[in-house]
Amino acid sequence: MPILTALLLAAAPPPATPKIRSPGDAVKAARAADWAEIPADELMVMDLANGKRVVIQLAPIFAPVHVANLKIMARAGYWGRATVYRVVDNWVTQWGLGDGPFKSPPGVIDRPPEEYQRSARGLTLTPMGSPDPYSSMAAYTEGWPVAKQPGGIVNAAYCYGTVGVARDAAPDTGNGSELFTVIGATARRLDRNYALVGRVIEGMEYLSALPRGTADMGVYAKDQSPLAITSVRIAADMPAGQRPRFEYLKSGSPAFADYVQLASHRRDYGVPSPGADLCAVPVPVRKVGVKS
Amino acid sequence: MPILTALLLAAAPPPATPKIRSPGDAVKAARAADWAEIPADELMVMDLANGKRVVIQLAPIFAPVHVANLKIMARAGYWGRATVYRVVDNWVTQWGLGDGPFKSPPGVIDRPPEEYQRSARGLTLTPMGSPDPYSSMAAYTEGWPVAKQPGGIVNAAYCYGTVGVARDAAPDTGNGSELFTVIGATARRLDRNYALVGRVIEGMEYLSALPRGTADMGVYAKDQSPLAITSVRIAADMPAGQRPRFEYLKSGSPAFADYVQLASHRRDYGVPSPGADLCAVPVPVRKVGVKS
Numbered sequence: 339m340p341i342l343t344a345l346l347l348a349a350a351p352p353p354a355t356p357k358i359r360s361p362g363d364a365v366k367a368a369r370a371a372d373w374a375e376i377p378a379d380e381l382m383v384m385d386l387a388n389g390k391r392v393v394i395q396l397a398p399i400f401a402p403v404h405v406a407n408l409k410i411m412a413r414a415g416y417w418g419r420a421t422v423y424r425v426v427d428n429w430v431t432q433w434g435l436g437d438g439p440f441k442s443p444p445g446v447i448d449r450p451p452e453e454y455q456r457s458a459r460g461l462t463l464t465p466m467g468s469p470d471p472y473s474s475m476a477a478y479t480e481g482w483p484v485a486k487q488p489g490g491i492v493n494a495a496y497c498y499g500t501v502g503v504a505r506d507a508a509p510d511t512g513n514g515s516e517l518f519t520v521i522g523a524t525a526r527r528l529d530r531n532y533a534l535v536g537r538v539i540e541g542m543e544y545l546s547a548l549p550r551g552t553a554d555m556g557v558y559a560k561d562q563s564p565l566a567i568t569s570v571r572i573a574a575d576m577p578a579g580q581r582p583r584f585e586y587l588k589s590g591s592p593a594f595a596d597y598v599q600l601a602s603h604r605r606d607y608g609v610p611s612p613g614a615d616l617c618a619v620p621v622p623v624r625k626v627g628v629k630s
Numbered sequence: 631m632p633i634l635t636a637l638l639l640a641a642a643p644p645p646a647t648p649k650i651r652s653p654g655d656a657v658k659a660a661r662a663a664d665w666a667e668i669p670a671d672e673l674m675v676m677d678l679a680n681g682k683r684v685v686i687q688l689a690p691i692f693a694p695v696h697v698a699n700l701k702i703m704a705r706a707g708y709w710g711r712a713t714v715y716r717v718v719d720n721w722v723t724q725w726g727l728g729d730g731p732f733k734s735p736p737g738v739i740d741r742p743p744e745e746y747q748r749s750a751r752g753l754t755l756t757p758m759g760s761p762d763p764y765s766s767m768a769a770y771t772e773g774w775p776v777a778k779q780p781g782g783i784v785n786a787a788y789c790y791g792t793v794g795v796a797r798d799a800a801p802d803t804g805n806g807s808e809l810f811t812v813i814g815a816t817a818r819r820l821d822r823n824y825a826l827v828g829r830v831i832e833g834m835e836y837l838s839a840l841p842r843g844t845a846d847m848g849v850y851a852k853d854q855s856p857l858a859i860t861s862v863r864i865a866a867d868m869p870a871g872q873r874p875r876f877e878y879l880k881s882g883s884p885a886f887a888d889y890v891q892l893a894s895h896r897r898d899y900g901v902p903s904p905g906a907d908l909c910a911v912p913v914p915v916r917k918v919g920v921k922s
Contacts (some may be wrong), residue, residue, distance in 0.1 A: 427838055470763075473903075509900070523910070524790075527906070542719060543721070549839055550839055
């Protein structure tokens with residue numbers, strides 16, 4: 339039988355070599371309707387003293403009270419004297435007022451609920467398809483990577499660039515005034531323990547490539563200079579012509595399914611893997627033209 | 631029955647609150663015999679023009695021909711004009727001679743075998759215990775994180791700090807003269823496609839915190855300065871008193887099993903996860919005193 343099959347195949351014209359498609363090919367092929375714009379009041383724009391800009395997509399779907407706090411703080415100019423003051427290799431970069439406490443602006447809830455996880459009710463989950471050591475199912479919803487836990491509970495996943503709320507040991511001690519982003523490989527143990535308020539979608543390299551802190555816990559030592567933050571704004575409050583705008587690929591679209599499939603088994607790299615980490619298959623985000 | 635049990639429990643003295651042990655506690659409790667010294671001829675010491683030092687543990691167990699090449703190159707002073715010239719955020723930092731080709735020193739095999747994977751025969755695998763989307767079993771052997779594939783094949787895993795061989799698209803085009811290390815979150819798709827020659831065990835921050843390259847593919851642009859490498863030596867060739875020395879926790883030791891268990895379900899962080907990424911549970915390595 340193998341010989342016969344070989345002969346039959348040889349008798350047919352050789353097939354054209356199929357192009358090996360990359361995840362980027364799937365993203366490029368997405369239609370305009372497959373993309374959703376991130377609302378301007380869910381974009382936080384952080385300008386640094388070195389002239390660089392970091393844009394953070396906020397996650398009210400997971401941490402509504404914390405995100406409301408962040409907006410109040412931004413609008414009150416609360417971070418006017420804030421700095422990036424802690425950088426730990428393969429772990430996090432952290433910023434805020436640091437040596438506070440300062441009095442929170444009116445309206446801030448200083449002891450918000452934990453908000454590490456939420457009910458899956460009302461969410462449409464698109465399964466990712468690979469086994470996830472941190473949950474019973476890796477999935478996507480509303481443009482975010484999530485993990486489904488037993489009991490109908492869902493938490494957002496801590497991947498590279500995720501923004502979380504720094505706090506003391508007690509779970510309710512972080513109001514959002516001190517934030518961190520993941521600059522390392524493996525932070526998923528934070529999923530069910532630290533409130534996740536967003537992710538960096540532009541300028542990540544201005545937080546990840548900073549010198550590592552040499553004092554305790556990776557805080558900058560006396561001979562290191564914290565990086566000053568010059569302003570933190572919500573994009574909706576900026577003049578329309580200056581607002582940065584971004585879109586994400588909708589989890590339910592055919593292009594997204596195609597992307598996840600290709601990104602989970604990278605044939606374009608050679609031997610494909612049976613699956614992939616949830617964080618290795620991030621939701622595609624793209625910048626759109628500045629509003630005219 | 632529940633009521634009776636409760637009464638019985640209440641009648642007994644309250645148990646002492648158990649201390650929540652961290653993975654570090656398991657490492658601290660390891661006996662001297664649980665540690666193995668890395669041979670001095672498997673340590674590559676790379677000194678940078680800014681005075682910083684990077685130490686790489688070599689992996690002859692996985693890529694013997696490539697590692698032999700690296701030793702010949704180091705001993706021949708081949709990297710005398712090499713630089714760190716490419717840095718891609720959330721991906722890799724790369725170094726070497728870059729704009730070669732230069733003639734390889736005598737003894738270098740310019741087209742080594744692929745060496746991306748090897749037979750599991752002769753290896754003792756210590757299972758890691760969590761599901762791995764990239765293989766049929768995550769495990770450890772001889773101090774390295776590995777993935778078992780169907781058919782008795784094992785490959786070393788590309789985690790943060792792993793050192794691999796840069797190459798063109800053809801699988802046999804890298805002899806080791808250009809190397810990269812993983813500075814990002816998710817590089818496991820390289821496991822079965824790029825030769826793995828080692829891992830950074832000291833000075834990783836001097837490669838991960840460099841400015842990202844702004845030219846094509848993250849190469850440094852004309853207005854950026856590549857970081858010069860002043861010397862690359864094998865520790866065994868250094869004067870005994872100057873050799874850096876390191877030990878790793880043996881995979882088969884009880885302390886290692888305890889460590890893996892604690893690191894896979896971080897109760898010290900709060901709610902433990904059902905498992906963990908292989909790369910989230912790295913083999914503990916420690917520096918030992920400079921030889922007198």
